[in-house]
Amino acid sequence: MAELPRLTPMDATPAGTAAFDLFLRGGVVSLLALLAGRLLADHGRVTAARLGALFAVGSAAYTLCSLPGLHDRAGGWAGPLMALATANSFVFWLFACSLFDDAFRPRAWHGLAWLALAALGVTQRLVLVPGHHPAARVLGLCLDLQPLAWAGLAAWQALATAAADLVEPRRRLRLFIVAAAALHSIVTALATLAGPGPATGAAGGNTLLDAMGLLAIASVIAGSLLRVRGGQALFADACAPAPAVEAAPEVAPIDPTWTTALERAMRMDRAYRRDGLTIGQLAVELGLPEYRLRRLINQGLGHRNFNAFLNHYRLADAKAALGDRAQVEVPILTIALDAGFGSLGPFNRAFKADTGLTPGDYRRQALAEPSKTANPSLSASRISNPA
Secondary structure, eight states, rough: OOOOOOOOOGGGGOOHHHHHHHHHHHHHHHHHHHHHHHHHHTTTTTTTHHHHHHHHHHHHHHHHSSSTTTTHHOOGGGGHHHHHHHHHHHHHHHHHHHHOTOOOOOOOHHHHHHHHHHHHHHHHIIOOOTOOOOHHHHHHHHHHHHHHHHHHHHHHHHHTTTBBBBBBBHHHHHHHHHHHHHHHHHHHHHHHHOOOOOTTTTEEEEEEEHHHHHHHHHHHHHHHHHHHHHHHHTTTOOTTTTOOOOOOSSSSSOOOHHHHHHHHIIIIGGGSSSSOOOHHHHHHTTOOOOHHHHEEEEEEEIOHHHHHHHHHHHHHHHHHHHTOOOTSSSSHHHHHHTTSSHHHHHHHHHHHHHHSHHHHHHHHHHHGGGGGOOOOOOSSSSSTTTT
């Protein structure tokens, strides 16, 4: 959302338009500062909230950097502001990954990539000086185009994980955040590549439209994320136990018969073993509207993702098989496939995340201690206690 801005002289903008532009950008910066502060204060221990706060700060930096004439007056702040603005599209992608995928964790290379983009932005604008160095134009073109790639990746992340998402506020917000921010990235990147408008006021019109777009996006995102219930649902700590969420007063209470039917399908019929089972298919089998099943699994049982809900039962099934001496000769791959996993890789990752052990280590430990053999029965695995 924050490609390297191509700044234009303040003189190219009519006085009235410049004042209104400054007013709008002040509103954007204020909203983004409020959003960053609230995210850190209310959800500072959650990765998605931290990245959201960094994205808000970077967006504020972009808002200031793209203000005509400010670059020459920024002084020592020009470098940090330019660094934050240049790398903010990358932060947007990280924010989308962490917000829409509860299993996402930042890696060391993410930090290195951010530093590299920030350093390239500062180098291109403040060291090479566009128009005075041959490399500045090439580097500038690359930096102008990189937001399109990150916007596309963020949109793909949102769409790829949408079907399994059980958090209603996040499902409503994901498409707006990605569509609006990606559209803004594309439009401003294309405008940057087209170059500044003539001194007849085109540049002023472009920056004014840019400010209005930023204000609209910031207002909707801030309003959505700062709502108490919406913020709690979006930024719940995925590593902590997920208690059942109390339904809002306007939402109809969950019928206990639905819970019983779902429990029977999972514990007795072992629906989780079916290859490619979707929440839509399960809803049809239970005779429930899909939105009611999503609400049941999320608000009634505490799961935020349908695949994680299925893996809760699959892992319990696999643990029982690995701890069963009668199945000691059964390959781990067979156990994984029988439990409903599509391949060994996802099974190993899910198993290690759940137990801290590889399936092989778990089996050896379980079978080596007869008195403490872990042989969890699926029937004893409570549906209301997700892993």
